[in-house]
Amino acid sequence: MAERERKLATPRGGVFVPRSQVMAVDDVHRALVRIAHEIVERNKGVDDLVLVGLQTGGVPISAKLGAIIEEVEGTHVPVGTLDVAFYRDDIQLRPVLPEAITSIPVNLTGMAVVLVDDVLFTGRTVRAALQALSDFGRARSIQLAVMVDRGHRELPIRPDYVGKNLPTRLTEQVDVSLDGVLLGDVVRK
Amino acid sequence: MAQQDAMASAASRLAGLISIRDLDIAGIKRIMQLSDSFSEVLGRDIPKLPTLRGKTLAIVFAEDSTRTRTSFEIAAKRLSMDVVTLNASQSSLKKGETLRDTLKNLHAIGADAFAVRHSSAGVPAQATRWLPVPVINAGDGCHEHPTQALLDCYTIRQHFAPAIGAGQSREPVSSLRYARNGTAGTEPDSSGSTASIGSGVAQTDLECFKKLRVAIVGDIEHSRVARSLVAALDILGARTVLVAPKTLLPRSQAGWPSEMSTSLDEVLPSVDVCYILRLQRERGTGMYVPTLREYYSYYGIDERRYAMLPDHAVIMHPGPLNRGVEIDNTVADSPKSLILRQATSGVAVRMAVLYLLLGHNTGTWKADDRSVGALPRDNTGRDTTTESTSQIGLPEAADA
Incomplete structure (x- = not known):
């Protein structure tokens, strides 16, 4: 869970207290190498491939994935970032989120887009992202890569590439970074 | 002044943007930051967001305008708002209806926000007392024109x-x-x-x-x-x-x-x-x-x-x-x-103002610091508190 999302988690303004480490730094790296290979395999190469990291948690992951794919295939893959704050369905309900940078480096028409996020939870962020991506052109296909799928979907959305399936309780929080994955709770300061 | 009146009727809601003095530097910074985001949106192939769909902006101008009126209209439409425009010279104001009645009727018909221009100073501020929805001053006499x-x-x-x-x-x-x-x-x-x-x-x-x-x-x-x-x-x-x-x-x-x-x-x-x-x-x-x-x-x-x-x-x-x-x-x-x-900037800036007043009106122009701090805009999405939390938590967690 990225910092921005954590600040919105209940209880408001709480602090994330990790309880257990689910993946260590090496585990995260191995998962990323596997996902990179799966992406290349599924798309039969890297032609017309573009990675889009969701702000904020998916951005470092997409950058790392892009670097690994480039290493494996010897071809540069464009990597963009997308902030879905303006597309969320809960704008009236939650505090206005500070916006992060959206930067899609290519027109997406005809491209195979891999959306990258850290944690897949309710699926609402991904829904917003699908709507946002359609404003950048008609992609040939959109796939979804996440480091952690923690369940509790509220929409019919499924990931194509998963680092780790992690059953969680609704109240728990997952913290994903390139340094590892932590499971814990947000508690009042 | 307008804000204090609004406080009485609706707690912690911005009553609109009447004067630049409603803002402090944090508020201006927030508007600039949002305007950057909206400028990026306006550069897209499809420069339109679904953010405020279902909301209606009433543009009530009792004075002529080209830029401000169209800029408000385009800003609202880029956020998927509906827009009604009322020129005083072509409305029932000509028949003797008071501005107060006109505005209250527009609100009754369904306007969720107003952009008001008038040749007398203080009209938009007065409108915030008549209306339970945000009012943006689009120029009042010789007083202020904050979005400009x-x-x-x-x-x-x-x-x-x-x-x-x-x-x-x-x-x-x-x-x-x-x-x-x-x-x-x-x-x-x-x-x-x-x-x-x-x-x-x-x-x-x-x-x-x-x-x-x-x-x-x-x-x-x-x-x-x-x-x-x-x-x-x-x-x-x-x-x-x-x-x-x-x-x-x-x-x-x-x-x-x-x-x-x-x-x-x-x-x-x-x-x-x-x-x-x-x-x-x-x-x-x-x-x-x-x-x-x-x-x-x-x-x-x-x-x-x-x-x-x-x-x-x-x-x-x-x-x-x-x-x-x-x-x-x-x-x-x-x-x-x-x-x-300047004309180009107007659209993004007015989108930012509309977004802050209608998106989730928290009663402050600043980022809602009760729950959300400023984000580092460096694409990493992680700030120092995250790092320190992880480092403190990690050894214990590893033992567990």
Whole structure:
């Protein structure tokens, strides 16, 4: 869970207290190498491939994935970032989120887009992202890569590439970074 | 004042944007930051967001306008709002209906926010007492025009704040893209590929204002633009100097954080921004100057005065231009002119204001610091508190 999302988690303004480490730094790296290979395999190469990291948690992951794919295939893959704050369905309900940078480096028409996020939870962020991506052109296909799928979907959305399936309780929080994955709770300061 | 009244009726909700003095530097910073995001959106192939769909903006103008009215309308439509426009001259106001009744009826019909322009100062502030929804002052008499001042500051910041990254351009890439696709189209930079987008987004840094000296030239006394702009620049730390014949300078220096001068030629060589005001003949300005020709010879920006400006200086004007009255024809279209850039900025800035008033009105112009802090805009999405939490938590967790 990225910092921005954590600040919105209940209880408001709480602090994330990790309880257990689910993946260590090496585990995260191995998962990323596997996902990179799966992406290349599924798309039969890297032609017309573009990675889009969701702000904020998916951005470092997409950058790392892009670097690994480039290493494996010897071809540069464009990597963009997308902030879905303006597309969320809960704008009236939650505090206005500070916006992060959206930067899609290519027109997406005809491209195979891999959306990258850290944690897949309710699926609402991904829904917003699908709507946002359609404003950048008609992609040939959109796939979804996440480091952690923690369940509790509220929409019919499924990931194509998963680092780790992690059953969680609704109240728990997952913290994903390139340094590892932590499971814990947000508690009042 | 307007805000305090609103506090009574609806706790912790912004009643609108009436005066620049409703804002502090954090509020202006928030609006600039959001305007950056919306500028990027406006540069897209499909420059439209679903953010405020279902909301309706009523634009009620009891005075003529081109830029402000269309800019509000486009800003609202880019956010998927519905827009109704009411020109007082073509409404029941002509039949004797009071403005209060007109506004309350528009709200009853379904307006969720109002942009109000009126020739009398204080009308939008009064409207906030009549209406339970946000009211934006789109210009009230000689009082204020806050969104104009905000878009002017945004334009100045775009020009003078260095862009992040190693882009050669001083402009944020997003605005260049918008200029290319959008209505302003000042530089058709067709060679610019999309490859560098994202590296050049302007920072929210408002430090650049502290080094700036801004001359505001012309009919200060009757100018709501000048009142709002001076207030905004004062908050941001820029120095202002008002230049006009004595009859058009404010009658008293009290309340103006500005220098005043009657000699344009003395001021011009030392300014970074030359902001030219229109001679407002509809407010009787003609009586304050002997002739328009004489005004032009002393206060018009002609080619000679243009040459007196420092190389890095820029020329701005809120429009509409009176070519040949306050500004020379060629100067208005010169490379130093940001006039069309101002019009472009207006859409993004008004989107930001609408978003803050209608998206989730938290009662503050700042980021809602009860729950959300400022985000690092460096694409990592992680700040120091995250790191330290992880480091503290990790050893215990590893043992578990």
